[in-house]
Amino acid sequence: MEKAVEIELSKIACRVRMGVVEGVYHAKSGHPGGSLSIADTLTYLYEKVMRVDPKNPQMPDRDRLVLSKGHCAPALYAILAEKGFFPKEELKKLRHTGAMLQGHPDMKGTPGVDMSTGSLGQGISAACGMALSAKRFHEPYRVYAILGDGEIQEGQVWEAAMFAAHYGLDNLIAVVDFNGLQIDGAVKDVMSPEPVTDKFEAFGWHVLTMDAHDFQDIERTFQKALSLTGKPVAIIQKSIKGKGVSFMENQVSWHGVAPSEQEYETAMKELKAALDQWEAKE
Amino acid sequence: MADVIKKATRESYGEALCELGEEYPNLVVLDADLAAATKTGMFKKKFPDRFFDCGIAEADMMGVAAGMAATGKLVFASSFAMFAAGRAFEIIRNSIGYPHLNVKIGATHAGISVGEDGATHQCCEDIALMRVIPGMTVINPADHYEAKAAVRAAAQLDGPVYLRLGRLAVPAFHDASYQFQLGKGELLTEGSDVSIVATGLMVGEALAAAELLKNQGISARVINLHTIKPLDEEILAAAARETGVIVTVEEHNIIGGMGGAVCEALAGICPVPVVRVGVNDRFGMSGPAKELLQVFGLCAENIVEKAKYALTLKK
Secondary structure (H helix, E strand, O other): OOHHHHHHHHHHHHHHHHHHHHHHHHHOOOOHHHHHHOHHHHHHHHHHHOOOOOOOOOOOOOOEEEEOOHHHHHHHHHHHHHHOOOOHHHHHHOOOOOOOOOOOOOOOOOOOOOOOOOOOOOHHHHHHHHHHHHHHOOOOOOEEEEEEOOHHHOHHHHHHHHHHHHOOOOOEEEEEEEOOEEOOEEHHHHHOOOOHHHHHHHOOOEEEEEEOOOHHHHHHHHHHHHHOOOOOEEEEEEOOOOOOOHHHOOOHHHOOOOOOHHHHHHHHHHHHHHHHHHHHHO | OOOOOEEOHHHHHHHHHHHHHHHOOOEEEEEOOOHHHHOOHHHHHHOHHHEEEOOOOHHHHHHHHHHHHHOOOEEEEEEEHHHHHHHOHHHHHHHHHOOOOOEEEEEEOEOHHHOOOOHHHOEOOHHHHHHOOOOOEEEOOOOHHHHHHHHHHHHHOOOOEEEEOOOOOEEOOOOOOOOOOOOOOEEEEOOOOEEEEEOOOHHHHHHHHHHHHHHOOOOEEEEEOOEEEOOOHHHHHHHHHHHOOEEEEEEEEOOOOHHHHHHHHHHHHOOOOEEEEEEOOOOOOOOOHHHHHHHOOOOHHHHHHHHHHHHHHOO
């Protein structure tokens, strides 16, 4: 990846993170930690990989993204706003009564949202259905799903994993966001899903690993994933929960709470400083 | 009247899918390892490229159905009522109901007439579970012709539909000319003393009960309430107003089912006594279907008894 591209993506990712903090702060609730850990991946997918049209969100042949870890909607909303699917002002109304942006993604109410999710373990099945549709009806789109590391404790995920391999859904890429933390604590302490790589391999998937906060590695991994055929691809991304906001990083307490006014200002200041740094590199 | 045929509504479902598959190139069918029993196997044979077995994984199947519907497919997903409405309830609620996706749930083996398999497979809770999901249409056809027409109506409707189908072969009282009207109860016999509102397998028994009552000088109106949601409040209000008392009959728990829906509606628009005939808040058991229906009181004789009791409640 060229340096200029990396800088551009990094700037967008900073703005996505600011959108997350903005949304959760104004909502006075929500899930900042896991939203921040997927900000870079979503930025790369929407900027460099996925074929979508903000002016025509229902374009039949668009690539689909299913945010199976639906509670991290603030990150999805932030990148969709960044792409122009709806005004950024909407982010400040996240979770408000009557607002377009629901606490969890609502495909019927929000342009750019391809599947309603929120109840964990279900999005991956829907992604399989979309991928199967594309394959059997010769439709040219790909399907991306993003799952949480805690989410894969749901049995339905493994039903879907079996299904995707059985039907050879090589147009499906599932990203598992391995930030290591879930509500009740460390994933390894609550209910270890390890060895995750071996599990997906045993279920018949290609498995890649990725540093979720390094655009060079993100590009390498996705380009590799897009070249693989015959099986679905799982990307296990090593991420940092709360990435980008110093006091939220690797803190389980930031799974599902909103920042106070002071914390909000500190977070926004940090993210703005990071954005300025990238701009200085241009 | 054409020759009376005797067929299980699951059989009618399989036949209808085969016909609709010709007409709708985007129609796909999913099953969870029960294609031989749900009769989706008939579709599989005819359209192997549009049939997908999901294995014994009903939760995933409902999610896959949602995903396929989200890309514009007309999806029929089948299993036994117990595992479709029961096991996969929350997936139906969140992945299909909430986004109002075009998924038709063909749930066979509903009620205790499953027979020998016993309580674990006899779903008497599905109407309750499905009708509380906003936007879900719930249909419980009574015979072969109605089932075929209902499957077609479901295909024509944009949105989620729960089709409640049976394992047991039942005689048809409709014929090929029957015009099914989604959301409209069917007035089968006029009557002025009592109204019997039945659904599914029980409609035939209700008709038999009305005959028996007639012999005893009691004029019973029989309504086939094939669509439980949306509910035909008009036909119910008229029945309540004109006969003053209602008996509901269903192969379902008396709590939360069609009888419950009728009570909810009438309480608001025309309160009259309602006597509910159904499974009395208990689990099923093994046995031949016909015997079980007798044991559980899901038969004409018990309907007659309950109708006579209902008459004593009339104001």
